[in-house]
Amino acid sequence: MPAMQPRKEHLLGVAYDLFNALGYHQTGIDRIMAQSGVSKTTMYKYFPTKEALVLEVLKRRSKALLDGMVGSLAGLDAAQPAASDLDRVNLLIDAIDAWIDGGKFFGCNFIRAAGEYGAADDPIHLHAIAHKRAFQKLIGGALADLPLDDRHRMAEQIMLVLDGAITAAHVGYQNNATANARAIIARLFA
Amino acid sequence: MPAMQPRKEHLLGVAYDLFNALGYHQTGIDRIMAQSGVSKTTMYKYFPTKEALVLEVLKRRSKALLDGMVGSLAGLDAAQPAASDLDRVNLLIDAIDAWIDGGKFFGCNFIRAAGEYGAADDPIHLHAIAHKRAFQKLIGGALADLPLDDRHRMAEQIMLVLDGAITAAHVGYQNNATANARAIIARLFA
DNA sequence: TTTGCAGTGAACAGGTCTGTTCATTCCTTC
DNA sequence: GAAGGAATGAACAGACCTGTTCACTGCAAA
Numbered sequence: 001m002p003a004m005q006p007r008k009e010h011l012l013g014v015a016y017d018l019f020n021a022l023g024y025h026q027t028g029i030d031r032i033m034a035q036s037g038v039s040k041t042t043m044y045k046y047f048p049t050k051e052a053l054v055l056e057v058l059k060r061r062s063k064a065l066l067d068g069m070v071g072s073l074a075g076l077d078a079a080q081p082a083a084s085d086l087d088r089v090n091l092l093i094d095a096i097d098a099w100i101d102g103g104k105f106f107g108c109n110f111i112r113a114a115g116e117y118g119a120a121d122d123p124i125h126l127h128a129i130a131h132k133r134a135f136q137k138l139i140g141g142a143l144a145d146l147p148l149d150d151r152h153r154m155a156e157q158i159m160l161v162l163d164g165a166i167t168a169a170h171v172g173y174q175n176n177a178t179a180n181a182r183a184i185i186a187r188l189f190a
Numbered sequence: 191m192p193a194m195q196p197r198k199e200h201l202l203g204v205a206y207d208l209f210n211a212l213g214y215h216q217t218g219i220d221r222i223m224a225q226s227g228v229s230k231t232t233m234y235k236y237f238p239t240k241e242a243l244v245l246e247v248l249k250r251r252s253k254a255l256l257d258g259m260v261g262s263l264a265g266l267d268a269a270q271p272a273a274s275d276l277d278r279v280n281l282l283i284d285a286i287d288a289w290i291d292g293g294k295f296f297g298c299n300f301i302r303a304a305g306e307y308g309a310a311d312d313p314i315h316l317h318a319i320a321h322k323r324a325f326q327k328l329i330g331g332a333l334a335d336l337p338l339d340d341r342h343r344m345a346e347q348i349m350l351v352l353d354g355a356i357t358a359a360h361v362g363y364q365n366n367a368t369a370n371a372r373a374i375i376a377r378l379f380a
Numbered sequence: 381t382t383t384g385c386a387g388t389g390a391a392c393a394g395g396t397c398t399g400t401t402c403a404t405t406c407c408t409t410c
Numbered sequence: 411g412a413a414g415g416a417a418t419g420a421a422c423a424g425a426c427c428t429g430t431t432c433a434c435t436g437c438a439a440a
Contacts, residue, residue, distance in 0.1 A: 007387080023215070023308060025213075028426070029429085030427080030428090039387065040428095040430095041389085041430095042386075110361070111305070111357055116216075118211070129361060132358075132361055153370075153373075156370050157370050157374050160351065161350065161351060161354055162354070163358060164351055164352070165354075168353060170305075171304040174350065176346075181350065187377055188377055218396070220398090229417065230419090230420095231401090231416095231419085232416080238399095239399085240399090
């Protein structure tokens with residue numbers, strides 16, 4: 001019963017881990033309860049439905065991911081003011097690479113959520129789309145060297161390659177997916 | 191009660207559609223029963239477990255997909271003996287494009303199956319890996335213009351881009367995913 | 381000391397899931 | 411027409427699911 005952190009935070013952390021390890025539908029409320037030590041009454045006080053819990057987990061994940069990337073990019077530009085667009089994108093790939101090799105990689109949360117909540121108008125699916133669009137916009141924002149007109153298309157293509165790499169690594173049919181992504185993207189900038 | 195085709199075939203068809211529309215875990219045996227008109231007794235005679243049914247559905251899908259692609263490529267080479275590697279790969283993209291726009295697109299069956307059956311040693315997950323490897327090999331086989339040493343890496347990169355496009359289209363954050371994939375791959379051949 | 385909030389634990393409701401069983405019916409083939 | 415395989419329908423077992431309810435326990439602040 002870890003009470004240092006408010007119960008809600010701990011709950012969200014455990015739920016995130018279980019959703020990753022087992023999937024969203026496969027993870028029952030009871031399991032989250034048991035593993036977090038939070039009673040069902042408390043859970044349903046914070047999150048009126050399981051869907052609300054899933055959404056909150058994804059929202060936090062999205063925010064943490066985007067904030068982390070923005071921070072990394074700002075750090076690079078500060079340390080190396082002459083950094084190129086390719087340098088910035090390679091930084092993103094570095095992060096993905098570390099994630100995949102870090103032992104806590106279960107594919108992209110949003111792609112998996114969109115897969116399980118397939119209906120195009122499902123709130124969880126919609127959130128997955130929103131996250132991907134936001135990430136794509138972030139990439140577009142990092143393409144300072146390119147003419148304005150080309151940034152959107154280039155960001156789409158980079159995003160597509162990154163999601164391909166994450167998918168290939170998650171399914172498990174390529175063990176050098178990030179290296180391949182890096183090579184492809186270098187070619188796009190050539 | 192369509193009895194023109196053996197019950198088993200009809201069952202597999204209905205199961206395939208439902209798995210696509212709802213997901214593997216979300217689709218209950220009862221639903222497949224109701225929609226196919228096949229009784230539970232018969233179902234469990236053909237497929238001792240639900241997992242066996244899922245595996246058989248995926249096996250058929252894999253075979254149909256690979257055979258279809260091999261056929262298309264052979265057709266192209268017959269009709270246009272001077273076709274280039276890029277021509278051949280563009281044919282694959284044409285097929286994906288038609289699939290996505292054909293109204294029966296629910297993402298890649300194998301990526302979704304790997305997402306739901308996350309354990310790396312799950313038979314269903316293993317089958318998804320096997321399919322992806324087979325498809326990648328098929329692409330490698332279509333790269334006749336390239337030196338032998340380069341084919342594998344090129345096939346990996348093309349595969350990664352194709353899965354990226356399928357994922358982007360399925361999640362729904364790009365509505366021109368195949369055009370982007372085409373542009374990227376053209377660049378790889380340039 | 382009293383009030384009120386946060387949380388617990390356990391039972392319960394109503395539903396769904398996979399898989400089993402059994403008596404019965406249909407249909408083909410001899 | 412008889413025999414036998416293929417399929418049906420319906421009930422059942424046992425498990426798990428989400429969500430509700432209620433009586434109870436700490437604890438902190440007024």
